[in-house]
Amino acid sequence: MSAVCDVYDAITSNRPYKEGWDPAEALRRMASWKGHFDPVVLKAFIASLGIYPAGSLVRLSSDRLAVVLEQRPGDLTRPLVRVFYSARLRSHLLLADVDLSAPGCSERITGIESPREWGFRDLHKLWAP
Numbered sequence: 715m716s717a718v719c720d721v722y723d724a725i726t727s728n729r730p731y732k733e734g735w736d737p738a739e740a741l742r743r744m745a746s747w748k749g750h751f752d753p754v755v756l757k758a759f760i761a762s763l764g765i766y767p768a769g770s771l772v773r774l775s776s777d778r779l780a781v782v783l784e785q786r787p788g789d790l791t792r793p794l795v796r797v798f799y800s801a802r803l804r805s806h807l808l809l810a811d812v813d814l815s816a817p818g819c820s821e822r823i824t825g826i827e828s829p830r831e832w833g834f835r836d837l838h839k840l841w842a843p
Contacts, residue, residue: 765791769841782794783796
């Protein structure tokens with residue numbers, strides 16, 4: 715477990731020589747490194763963080779971008795997110811928190827996005843306390 719935590723911390727942290735990876739991208743890549751981690755431990759780690767960990771930049775079915783705020787018990791694919799950008803219009807929106815697990819919520823995550831490719835340098839300000 716310490717190896718999984720140490721690697722996750724190392725690849726998601728900003729360093730003077732490189733920017734950290736997005737949390738969801740880090741988990742995706744770690745899961746692809748066959749033989750590097752005990753699969754049971756890695757699966758438990760992912761279950762504790764969620765498929766889309768806090769701080770992940772995601773695209774919603776409405777073509778809006780949001781940052782994951784927190785997981786929802788019982789459904790790791792439908793977290794609480796903060797919507798802030800229209801990918802279609804390429805413009806910022808008023809901040810709105812959306813609980814994707816709420817009854818009647820038709821929004822869903824369609825994929826993860828790279829904050830670097832969108833030019834979002836201070837994404838942590840949207841979700842970090």
